[in-house]
Amino acid sequence: MICPACASTHFQSTRIEGGLPAEQCEACRGVLVDLERYRAWRKTMPAVALAAATAEASVTDGAVRLCPRTGRIMARLKVDNHHPLRLDYSAAAQAIWLDAGEWDTLMSLDFHGQLDEIASDRWQASVQEAASRERIEQAMQARFGDDFAELARMRAWLDGRPNRGEMLAFLGALKD
Numbered sequence: 001m002i003c004p005a006c007a008s009t010h011f012q013s014t015r016i017e018g019g020l021p022a023e024q025c026e027a028c029r030g031v032l033v034d035l036e037r038y039r040a041w042r043k044t045m046p047a048v049a050l051a052a053a054t055a056e057a058s059v060t061d062g063a064v065r066l067c068p069r070t071g072r073i074m075a076r077l078k079v080d081n082h083h084p085l086r087l088d089y090s091a092a093a094q095a096i097w098l099d100a101g102e103w104d105t106l107m108s109l110d111f112h113g114q115l116d117e118i119a120s121d122r123w124q125a126s127v128q129e130a131a132s133r134e135r136i137e138q139a140m141q142a143r144f145g146d147d148f149a150e151l152a153r154m155r156a157w158l159d160g161r162p163n164r165g166e167m168l169a170f171l172g173a174l175k176d
C-alpha cells in the first residue's frame with residue numbers, strides 16, 4: 001500500500017483508540033479503516049467510549065489523494081456543514097483514510113460512531129443541502145439587510161398555512 005498522505009509504503013496493523021482495527025502509516029501515523037471491520041467493531045461496542053480530543057486535526061490541504069488499496073482517487077467527505085474536517089473515502093475499497101488526529105476530531109464531534117453513515121450518499125447530500133441553504137440565506141441577508149429577519153419570520157409563518165400558495169399568489173399580485 002502507498003500512503004495517500006505521505007507516499008510512504010510502510011504500514012502496520014494497529015488498533016486505534018477504542019480497539020478499532022486499522023492499517024497505520026508508520027511515517028505520518030494516518031490510518032486506513034475498512035468499513036466492514038469498522039461495522040463489526042461498532043457492533044461490539046454498543047456504547048462507544050467518549051474521550052475528549054487532545055490532538056489538533058490535521059485538516060487536509062486540498063490535494064488529490066489516491067486509495068492505498070486500489071490506486072483510485074478518493075472522495076472527500078464532509079462530516080458536517082461547518083466543520084472543516086474532510087475524510088478521504090474509497091468507495092471501491094470500502095475504506096476511509098484518517099490522517100493523524102482525525103479520529104480524535106471525529107470523537108470530539110461525536111461522529112465516530114457514524115463513520116459509515118458519513119460515507120453514505122444520504123449524509124453527503126444532506127451536508128450539501130445544508131451548505132446551499134446557508135449560502136442562499138446569506139445572499140438574502142446581504143440583499144435585504146435589516147428586513148431579512150422580518151422576511152424570514154413571514155416565510156416561517158407562511159410555511160405553516162394550509163393555503164400558503166394562495167397567500168403567495170395574493171402577495172405577488174399586489175400593485176406597486
Ligand SMILES: [Zn+2]
Nearest residue numbers: 003006025028
Ligand atoms: Zn503516511
